[in-house]
Amino acid sequence: MQDQPYSRQIKGFAAPGFGSPHPARRLRGRPLLWGAGALAGLGFLGWLGLQVQPRPFPPAFPGPGVTRTVPLPAGLPGPVDRYYRQTYGERLPVITSAVITGRATLRPVPGGPTFPARFRFIHEAGRNYRHYIEATWFGLPLLRVNEAYLDGVSRQEMPRPLPSSTGDPKGAQAANLGLWSETLWMPAVYLTDHRVRWEAVDDTTALLRVPFGEAEETYVVRFDPVTGRPAMMEVMRYQNAADEAKTLWLNLTLSWAEFGGVTLPGKAAAHWLNQARPWAVFTAEQVTYNADVGEAVRGRGP
Incomplete structure (x- = not known):
């Protein structure tokens, strides 16, 4: 019978260089494993916080609603x-203000994470607006955005490192288009505001001309051939204040919902053509008309 190696003769013992690694070698890799585990845990915690939806804002201040109507124009x-005709019938409501409240998903930085958010848009119809948006983590406010377009002047208050600005001409052009895009939640205004014009293109497309100071901006509005409702609005808009050229900006209606007996966008997306995905998807949960918003549209919070 051949002799067995000495390390096998003594159970539970392995000399350095035989069998198990030296204790120092076993400990050497543990900090790397601990670091990797900590990073994985932080990553999971970050992801988990982005899955929690914020509570909705309290209901908007009530308005008297629609109290006056005018005939649908001919031609x-x-x-x-x-x-x-399918939205309102033969008469249009006269809307002077609207407050749109809901929740959203936002990507503040292209390619960055998508944040759950809640929002409130306050409009003096066709004239002024203010946005208040909170991007959240675990349902708590992480980024607060206050932006407004008042008397032709844009104001953006963004958390650092995102840029803020006041009175920028390109920002005003972008804000004016934001105002008219969100008017789809009060579409009667596209017909009751004498500064707005529709022009025919074909059976499913029309041009929408809206004012911008003394000039005009033009949307291409594409209607769903089945439902007859606007599916997409296209317009050229400045994406950033430093841009020399405009970028095609798409407003997509993803679903429709009933608000006060009127079918309006339930979920809508804002999408720059040079990005792979929409940067924002807004889900409306409440729409209030004709409230006195003169103070609120010039305020700061929700």
Whole structure:
């Protein structure tokens, strides 16, 4: 019978260089494992916080609602006439203000994480607006955005490192288009505001001309051939204050919902053509009309 190696003769013992690694070698890799585990835990915690939806803002201050109507004008382009007749019938509500409240998902930085958010948009119809948005983590405010377009002047108050600005001409052009895009939650204004014009293109497309100071901006509005409702609004908009050229900006209606007996966008997305995905998706949960918003539209909070 051949002799067994000495390390095998003594159970539970292994000399350095035989069997198990030296204790110092076993300890050497543990900090790396601990670091990797900590990073994985932090990553999971960060991801988990982004799955928690914020509580909605309290209900908006009530307004008297629609108290006056006017006849639907004649001579509208085919898809425009079809949309308004199925939305309102023969008469249009006269809307002077609107407050749109809901929740959203936002990507403040292209390629960055998507944050749950809650929002309130306050409009003096066709004139002024203010946005208040809170991006959240575990339902708690992480980023607060206050931006407004008042009397033709834009104001953006963004958390650092995002840029803030006041009175920038390119910001005013972008804000003016934000105002008219969100008017889709009060679409009667596109017909009751004498500064707005529709022009025919074909059976499912029309041009929407909206004011911008003494000039005009033009949307291409594409209507769903089945539902007859606007599916997409396209317009050229400045993406950043430093840009020399405008970028195609798409407003997509992803779903529709009933608000006070009127079918309006339930979920809508804002998408720059040079980005792979929409940077924001807004889900409306409450729409209030004709409240006195003169003070609120010039305020700061929700």
